[in-house]
Amino acid sequence: MTLDSDKVLLEVRNLKTYIETSSGLVKAVDDVSFDVRKGEIVGLVGESGCGKTMAALSVMRLLPEPYGKIVGGSIYFDGQDLTKLSEGEMRAIRGSKISIIFQDPLTALNPIMKIGEQIVEAIVSHQQVDKNEARQRAINLLHSVGIPDGKVIANQYPFRISGGMRQRVMIAIALACDPTLLIADEPTTNLDVSIQAQILEVISDIRRKRGISVLLITHNLGLVAWLCDRVFVMYAGKIVEQAPTEALFTNPSHPYTELLLKSVPKLDSPKDKLATIEGEVPNLIMVPKGCRFHLRCPYARECCRAVEPDLVKVGIDHYARCLMQDSRYNVEWK
Amino acid sequence: MEQLGKEEVKETSGSELRTVLRSLRRSRTATFGLIYVIALVIVAILAPIISPFDPYAQDLPNRLQPPSFPHILGLDEFGRDVLSRLIHGATISMQVGLEVVLLSLLIGVIVGAISGYYGGWADMVCMRVADIFLAFPSLVLAIGIMAVIGPSIFNVVLSLVVVSWPYYARVIRSQTITLKKMDFITAARAMGASGRRILRTHIIPNAIPPVIILATLGMGSAILAEAGLSFLGLGVNPPTPSWGIMVASGRDYILQAPHMVISSGLIITITVLAFNLLGDGLRDALDPRLRI
Amino acid sequence: MLVGVKNLIKHFPVTKGIVFKKTVATVRAVDDVSFEIEKGKTLGLVGESGSGKSTTGRLILRLLEPTAGTIKFDGLDITSLPENDLKDLRRRTGVVFQDPYSSLDPRKRVMDIISEPLLITNWGDRKRIAERVYELLDLVGLRREDSSKYPHQFSGGQRQRIAIARALALSPDLIVADEPVSALDVSVQAKIINLFSNIQKELQVAYLFISHDLSVVRHISDKVAVMYLGKIVEYGPANMMFDQPLHPYTKSLLTVIPVPNPKLMKSRKPTVLRGEIPSPINPPTGCRFHTRCPYALKQCSEEEPPFVQANPNHFVLCLFWKEIDEGVLIPHI
Numbered sequence: 001m002t003l004d005s006d007k008v009l010l011e012v013r014n015l016k017t018y019i020e021t022s023s024g025l026v027k028a029v030d031d032v033s034f035d036v037r038k039g040e041i042v043g044l045v046g047e048s049g050c051g052k053t054m055a056a057l058s059v060m061r062l063l064p065e066p067y068g069k070i071v072g073g074s075i076y077f078d079g080q081d082l083t084k085l086s087e088g089e090m091r092a093i094r095g096s097k098i099s100i101i102f103q104d105p106l107t108a109l110n111p112i113m114k115i116g117e118q119i120v121e122a123i124v125s126h127q128q129v130d131k132n133e134a135r136q137r138a139i140n141l142l143h144s145v146g147i148p149d150g151k152v153i154a155n156q157y158p159f160r161i162s163g164g165m166r167q168r169v170m171i172a173i174a175l176a177c178d179p180t181l182l183i184a185d186e187p188t189t190n191l192d193v194s195i196q197a198q199i200l201e202v203i204s205d206i207r208r209k210r211g212i213s214v215l216l217i218t219h220n221l222g223l224v225a226w227l228c229d230r231v232f233v234m235y236a237g238k239i240v241e242q243a244p245t246e247a248l249f250t251n252p253s254h255p256y257t258e259l260l261l262k263s264v265p266k267l268d269s270p271k272d273k274l275a276t277i278e279g280e281v282p283n284l285i286m287v288p289k290g291c292r293f294h295l296r297c298p299y300a301r302e303c304c305r306a307v308e309p310d311l312v313k314v315g316i317d318h319y320a321r322c323l324m325q326d327s328r329y330n331v332e333w334k
Numbered sequence: 335m336e337q338l339g340k341e342e343v344k345e346t347s348g349s350e351l352r353t354v355l356r357s358l359r360r361s362r363t364a365t366f367g368l369i370y371v372i373a374l375v376i377v378a379i380l381a382p383i384i385s386p387f388d389p390y391a392q393d394l395p396n397r398l399q400p401p402s403f404p405h406i407l408g409l410d411e412f413g414r415d416v417l418s419r420l421i422h423g424a425t426i427s428m429q430v431g432l433e434v435v436l437l438s439l440l441i442g443v444i445v446g447a448i449s450g451y452y453g454g455w456a457d458m459v460c461m462r463v464a465d466i467f468l469a470f471p472s473l474v475l476a477i478g479i480m481a482v483i484g485p486s487i488f489n490v491v492l493s494l495v496v497v498s499w500p501y502y503a504r505v506i507r508s509q510t511i512t513l514k515k516m517d518f519i520t521a522a523r524a525m526g527a528s529g530r531r532i533l534r535t536h537i538i539p540n541a542i543p544p545v546i547i548l549a550t551l552g553m554g555s556a557i558l559a560e561a562g563l564s565f566l567g568l569g570v571n572p573p574t575p576s577w578g579i580m581v582a583s584g585r586d587y588i589l590q591a592p593h594m595v596i597s598s599g600l601i602i603t604i605t606v607l608a609f610n611l612l613g614d615g616l617r618d619a620l621d622p623r624l625r626i
Numbered sequence: 627m628l629v630g631v632k633n634l635i636k637h638f639p640v641t642k643g644i645v646f647k648k649t650v651a652t653v654r655a656v657d658d659v660s661f662e663i664e665k666g667k668t669l670g671l672v673g674e675s676g677s678g679k680s681t682t683g684r685l686i687l688r689l690l691e692p693t694a695g696t697i698k699f700d701g702l703d704i705t706s707l708p709e710n711d712l713k714d715l716r717r718r719t720g721v722v723f724q725d726p727y728s729s730l731d732p733r734k735r736v737m738d739i740i741s742e743p744l745l746i747t748n749w750g751d752r753k754r755i756a757e758r759v760y761e762l763l764d765l766v767g768l769r770r771e772d773s774s775k776y777p778h779q780f781s782g783g784q785r786q787r788i789a790i791a792r793a794l795a796l797s798p799d800l801i802v803a804d805e806p807v808s809a810l811d812v813s814v815q816a817k818i819i820n821l822f823s824n825i826q827k828e829l830q831v832a833y834l835f836i837s838h839d840l841s842v843v844r845h846i847s848d849k850v851a852v853m854y855l856g857k858i859v860e861y862g863p864a865n866m867m868f869d870q871p872l873h874p875y876t877k878s879l880l881t882v883i884p885v886p887n888p889k890l891m892k893s894r895k896p897t898v899l900r901g902e903i904p905s906p907i908n909p910p911t912g913c914r915f916h917t918r919c920p921y922a923l924k925q926c927s928e929e930e931p932p933f934v935q936a937n938p939n940h941f942v943l944c945l946f947w948k949e950i951d952e953g954v955l956i957p958h959i
Contacts, residue, residue, distance in 0.1 A: 047811040162902050163675075192674035193838060194918075197882035197898045219812060222884025226891040246888045263816035264886055265845035267868060273823070274816040274845070280781055281811070517729035521792070524687050525743040526716030539733045 009077070009213050010036040010059065010098075010181055016072035017051075017058045024285035028054035030237035031073070036181065041207055041214040043224040043245070046234035049281050052217050055234070056183050059215075060100050061090045077181070096126040099174035103186040105166035109158040115142075115169050116154025122176040141172040145202050164195035171202055175212075182206065185217040200227060221264060225249060230317070233257050236282050236292040239311070243318035253320035255297045291323065303329055357619035364615020370608035377421055378428040387415035389422045389575045398591040408593040411583055412573075416597055419575035423598075426576050427557045427605065430487065434494040434556040435549050441495070442502025447533050447541065449503070450510030461507070464500035472497040473559060480568040490569050494556050501552075502545055509541035547617045554609030561602050577602050628799055628832050629663035629686060634695035636681055640907065651907050655681040657856035658695070660933070661849075663800065666830035670847030670864065672840055672879075676906045677853040679836045683802045686834060687719055688712055700799070717747055720793025724805035726785035730777040736763075736788055737773040743795040762791040766821060783814035790821065794829070802834045807842060819846060840883050844868050849939075852876050855914040856906055858933070862940030872942040872951055874919045875899075897957065913945065920957035921950055 017029035028051040036042045046052045057063050058070055061082060075082040078097065082090065094100075102108045110118055119138035123129055129137070135154075142150035145168040158166055167187060174182055184203065188196040204227060206212050216228060224231050224245065231248045233241040233256065241254040252258040262275035279296040282288055288295050294304035303323055311319040312326045323329040358364045377384065386404065393413030401408040407416040445464070449457040467475070479493035513519060514537070522532050563569030564578025572579055577598050584594030636656040641647040656678040663669045673679040684690045686697060688704055696705045704715055720743075723729040730739055740759045749755060760770050766787040777785055786806060793801050803822070807815040823846060825831060837843050843850060844864055851861040852875065860873040871877045878897040885891060899918045904910055910917045916926035923946070931945045949955040 047813060164902060192903065193840070193879055193882060194674060194899045194903070196884075197896060198900075201898055220884055221812070221886035222891075225886050225888040226884050249886060249888050260812060261886055263813050265816075265819065265841045266887075267841050267844055267880070267883065267885055268890075274820055276817045276820060277813045280783075517723040517725055518731045520684075520689060521721055521723065521729055521789075522742065523689055524716065524719070524721045525746055525792075526713055527742070527746055531746070535734075536731050540731070 007038045008035050009038050009040075010215070011076040012055070012059065012073070013076070014073035015055065015058055015070065015075065017054050017063065017068060018071050019054070019064070019068040021067065021285075026284045027237050027287065028068075028284055029058060030287070032234070032237070032239050033073075034232045034239060034242065036213045036215050038180075039207065039211045039213055040229045041203075041216060041227050043228035043231040044215060044217045044234060045219065045221065045224050045231055047219050047281060049236075049284065050234040051237040051284070052234050053185055056100065056185050056215065056217050059183065060094055060098060061085075061087075062094075062100075092126070095122060095174075095179075096177035097179050098181045098183065099177075099179040100183040100185065101167070101170045101174050101187050103189050105163065105170045106158060108170060109166060111158055113157075114154065115156055115158065115161070119154070119169070119173050119176055122173045126177045137176070138172075141175055142169070144175070145169075145172045146198065147172075162195075163191055164198060167191060167195075167199050168202060171199075171206070175206065175210075178210075179212060181213050181215065183215045183217070186219070187216075188223070189218075189220075203227065221261065233260075236287055237284055238292060238321065240293065240322070241318075241320045242311070243315065247315055247318050251315065251318070253314040253318065253325055254293075254322050255299050255324075256293050257320075259298075291321075299324060354616070354619045358612075358615045361615050361618065363611045364618070367608045367610070367612030367615060370604070371612055374424055374605065374608070375428060378425040381421050381425045385418040385421045387418040389414060389418040390573055391415070398587060398594075400591065401593050407597050408591065410580070410594055411587060411591075416580075416594060419580060420577070420597060420601055422575045423577040423580065423601075426487065426570060426574065427560065430491055430494070430560045431553040431556040433491045434498060435552045437491070437495045438498040438552065439502055439545065439549055441499040443506050443538060443542070443545075445499070446503035446506030447510050447538055450507035451514060451529065451533055451537060457507075460503070464503050467497060467500045468504075470497070473562060476559060476563060477566065477568055480563055485563075485568055485571050487570055487574070490560055490563055493563075494559055498552060498556070502548060505545055505548060506541050509544065510537050513537050513540055543620050547613050547620065550609055550613035550616055554606040554613070557609070558602065558606050627662050628665045628700055629834070630696075630698040631662070631682075631686070632660045632696045632698075634659050634682070634685060634697065635693045636678075636685055636690060637693045653906050654856050654909060655906055656685065657909075659851075659853070659856075659858045661851050661858065661861060663832050663834055664848075665799065666826065666832055667848040668826065668833040668835050668846055670843035670850040671834060671836045671853060672838065672843050672850060673853035674838055674903060676855060676903055678856040678906070679853050680804055682853070683721075683804050683834055683836050686800075687721060687802055688715060713747075717743075717796050718799045720795070720798040720801040722786070722789045722793050722801060722803040722806045724808050726782045726789065726809060727777075729789050730785055732777055735774055735776060736768075739777070739788060740773070740792045740795060743792065747796065749796070758795070759791075762794055765794065765825070766791045767817075781814075782810050783817060786810065786818050787821065790818075790825070794825065794831070797829065798831060800832045800834065802836070804836045805838070806835075808837065808839065815842070822846060840868075840879060841885070852879075855904060855909050857914055857943060858941075859915065859943045860941065862937070866937065866940050870951075872936055872940070872947045873915075873944050874921050874950065874957075875915050878920070913943075921946065921955050923955075 013033050015029050015032045019026040019028050032055055034044065044052045044055060059075055063069065070083050116135065116138050119141060120131065120134045123134045123137055138154055139150035142153055147153050147168055153161060188199050191199060203214060207214055218224060228245050230244050231242065232239050235256050241248065241257045248257065249261065252261055259275055259277045265274060277296050282292060290305045290307055291309050294300040307323065309321045309323045309326060311321050314320050314325050358368055391414060393409060396409055397411055397413040399405060399409040405415050410416055445460050449460040475497050476493045479496060480489060483489045519532060519536060522536055560569055560576065561578030564576040565582045569578055570576040580598035581595060584598055588595050634656055635658055638653040638655055639649040640651040640653060642650050659682065661669065671679045671682060685692055692705055696703060699715055704712065737759055740762055741755045744755045744758060759773055763770060763772060768784065768787055807818050810818060819842060826833065835843060835846055847864045849862065850864045850867045851858045852873065854875050860867060860871065860876045867876065871880055878899050881894055881896045882898060897920055901918050904917060912927045912929050913931050916922040919926065926945060929945060931943050933941055933943050936942050936947055946955050
């Protein structure tokens with residue numbers, strides 16, 4: 001897949017999003033940088049609690065105010081820093097230039113509004129179109145996400161259609177105003193495998209036919225391998241590895257990535273014991289000093305306890321946040 | 335077996351009571367409610383000791399005397415000390431309130447849990463009966479019952495229990511139905527637990543917390559209801575110092591001796607308010623913890 | 627053979643009306659399935675929504691009563707036994723559910739949760755029960771001190787361990803695990819899967835492992851049954867099924883499972899099934915899969931396929947499995 005140009009569409013730099021909770025300050029996103037180029041599908045992958053959803057919500061400025069706030073960094077999109085925009089300016093971008101689809105379409109869709117009306121609403125809230133044209137566009141949109149009988153579906157309420165259909169509807173709504181970036185937060189987690197395949201096809205088609213870039217947030221490494229051009233791995237609020245997809249899987253350079261890959265049961269390999277990662281994901285209120293992963297890392301040494309590693313280059317476009325990869329630390333590793 | 339490294343326990347294993355109290359203290363109104371209720375309970379229990387005068391002792395020559403020393407709240411139409419009567423009235427109110435709530439809760443829990451868990455005909459019958467009671471405005475129904483059986487403390491409690499149990503039954507029933515679908519109930523069935531055991535150890539303990547809020551508010555309602563019934567002459571018998579009776583007799587002398595009506599009316603208002611504030615505070619305190 | 631299921635059927639009536647109920651439709655959740663579970667071995671039950679896999683699990687545990695067919699547990703026919711006679715079954719089976727947050731009573735301490743099966747069966751006195759609970763906690767990788775805590779103080783993975791400890795309390799012969807790792811994070815899944823394997827090795831417990839995740843099922847199962855709309859469409863040894871799938875449904879699923887191998891994903895030609903999964907209230911006529919089958923012919927909508935033995939121990943529910951396998955019949959896009 002050749003990229004349209006190496007032009008960067010979204011650039012998140014040193015983003016910090018903190019959330020106040022009754023138990024303390026959660027540093028959900030702690031100095032995170034990633035980018036999405038034109039026509040790319042980028043994966044932001046991590047387990048629950050790593051901060052990936054918060055990162056996505058930060059881009060859309062949809063944080064749970066007043067508890068959640070962007071406290072630092074910048075989000076450059078289309079020449080503007082989204083962190084500096086007013087709510088009104090942000091609203092003009094949400095749903096029109098950048099769209100987001102979520103994991104559970106049932107709660108994301110209005111249960112008492114017909115599908116067609118919801119798509120029309122998405123269209124007219126950003127564009128000056130009359131109702132009839134909007135309705136026609138809605139049906140076309142449904143068609144483009146693989147729903148042939150658009151008129152019938154447009155007349156239904158969300159609860160009447162299946163989960164897979166609802167997700168298609170969500171994508172249709174997301175595409176209503178021709179965004180350049182689609183953020184998909186765990187879009188297929190609740191779907192059956194065979195339906196998931198259909199939705200992934202739709203997302204793939206969107207990129208191919210319309211050149212829309214996709215930021216895919218997921219915990220499923222298989223999805224990443226399937227769809228993504230580049231991957232950012234998150235752990236405890238930080239990016240610990242980033243690379244083009246193939247490089248990440250063939251040459252994982254951070255112990256977390258390596259262990260994660262080894263812990264997934266593989267269809268094609270015999271029944272080995274799965275690798276596991278000691279301990280649990282750290283509490284984002286009290287992050288470990290030094291490297292965030294060191295308490296669970298099989299390779300950890302003294303230096304890991306004291307120093308927080310920087311992202312170090314390990315290959316073309318491939319970086320890992322680990323002292324093992326940092327030539328300045330000449331320690332016996334294995 | 336593999337060892338699980340160092341894991342943190344999510345919360346300190348403080349008792350639930352401590353967490354609830356901590357949450358209550360954060361709200362000034364809830365704290366007020368809690369302190370007032372506790373104080374009221376103490377007063378109710380210690381009434382004979384802390385009451386400055388005998389609530390029944392009459393002093394006719396000085397009847398309707400306004401507040402002055404040593405009768406801080408004055409005397410009523412028979413020359414009885416108002417403050418002492420209010421204090422003993424607290425005993426009556428608390429007694430009625432507690433009895434009504436506990437009995438209604440008992441009946442409501444049993445009916446609601448069995449109804450919700452077993453379903454079928456029993457459920458239908460019980461719920462229709464409950465609906466019949468719920469269809470009446472409760473105070474009107476209570477008045478009707480009292481008119482038939484005659485005034486006395488026991489009868490007041492009885493009639494209020496009759497009108498209140500359906501509320502608890504309905505709430506417990508819907509909690510039970512929700513809980514029934516949870517996996518831990520299925521797990522209990524899979525290990526051969528009997529229906530009785532499941533109800534006793536799993537369903538009822540989990541269904542009760544939201545009902546505690548209802549019960550707290552219910553106490554306020556019961557106290558108000560008793561006052562209302564007594565005010566109408568259908569509740570407690572004079573000369574028993576119920577707050578409601580005091581408002582009733584105070585009303586006759588509202589121009590000459592307003593201190594009677596004001597003191598008894600005010601104490602009812604503040605008491606019911608306190609229970610409501612406490613109930614609201616409890617709702618907030620228990621709510622996130624109710625995540626099953 | 628520990629569990630033998632023959633022609634098992636479970637239909638749920640859909641009723642209308644409050645007082646006088648009328649059946650307006652039937653959910654054909656499990657519609658004639660047959661399989662066996664061997665002592666100490668794992669049968670993986672795979673399927674998507676509406677496949678009937680969870681219902682099958684509950685039928686085996688007699689949490690539901692079958693509409694027809696037979697279930698034999700260690701030789702005893704348990705199909706229609708009244709609850710009172712099922713005590714033995716209850717003692718010899720355990721269950722682990724998907725949701726670690728609703729499968730433990732939030733108001734009970736871990737000690738009470740795990741000891742409940744022991745209490746119900748009057749297994750022993752308090753001291754013995756406590757010792758047994760400590761033993762079980764150790765077995766699943768938790769600590770003695772954890773027995774006095776409440777479920778909300780544990781993570782999802784730890785709660786599943788508690789659930790597993792509870793299932794093992796009476797040293798059962800069979801554990802029915804219904805999507806036990808689906809709600810867990812990837813790295814935690816691995817730990818629980820390993821735990822299941824180790825326990826089986828150590829204690830010789832048989833598993834009915836229900837899951838929608840083919841990779842997990844492949845990893846842990848000796849035999850696999852693939853379910854679709856209440857029927858078993860393919861059944862056989864795990865290796866055979868995954869290396870040489872015969873049923874179009876199985877074949878398709880294997881091509882659309884995301885696998886963390888980019889080269890494979892790019893080179894694989896996925897057979898994406900068209901259309902929605904039909905409802906078990908109104909399953910398609912003839913072969914239930916025909917509406918989505920890339921190979922379907924007219925006959926498939928008219929005739930129900932027989933459950934045929936294609937290879938030793940390998941069964942398939944398809945009229946044209948042979949033609950498909952030999953390449954005579956090709957998929958129509």
